Amino acid sequence: MEVLVATAIAAMTGAGAYLVLQRESFPVVLGLAMLSYAVNLFLFSTGRLVVGQAPVISAQATGYTDPLPQALVLTAIVISFAMTALVVMLALGAFLERGRDTIDLEDDPEARP
Template sequence: MELLVASAIGLMTACGIYLMLRQRSFPVIVGLAMITYAVNVFLFASGRLTLGLPPILRDDAAGYTDPLPQALVLTAIVISFGMTAVIVMMALGAFLDTGSDKMDLDDDRAEDPEARK
């Protein structure tokens, strides 16, 4: 089971990095989401979640589940949602400004102020 989870984390990370290296806005956003999912699964897997145990140690319980990984993942989900919204708005603003969602870093028009008009 550990091999399956580790393989899934590695595959999601590889797909996320591949998509983030694309030159279009949408694949970059999807790649960032894939890396976020990989980090969340990694945090869950590192917490050694157990089924059927309470999150807080009680006198009648045989053990407890560590609530810290669950809190970290919940916080990561909220932060990633906010960052995704910010990146989508930045991509939308760039699209409306330039008319294209391609992120051209080697743009010759950046050196010539007259070509921007």
């Protein structure tokens, strides 16, 4: 189970890093989302992969799952949603201002010194 989760985290991180390095803005947004999903899955897996255990310690519980990574993942989901919305609005503003969906500045006469 741990190998499967580690492989999924590695694949999502690799795909996210590849997409962030693209020139168009839409793949960059998808890459940032993939990276945030990989971080969320990593944080969630640090709380031990235990099925059927209580998230809090009680007197009769023999084992428990750490609730801190679950709280961190919930916070990270909200932050990544806000970050994605901000990046989408920045890309939309750049598209409406420049009239194209690229981050490439080689062809832009305004970017030359």
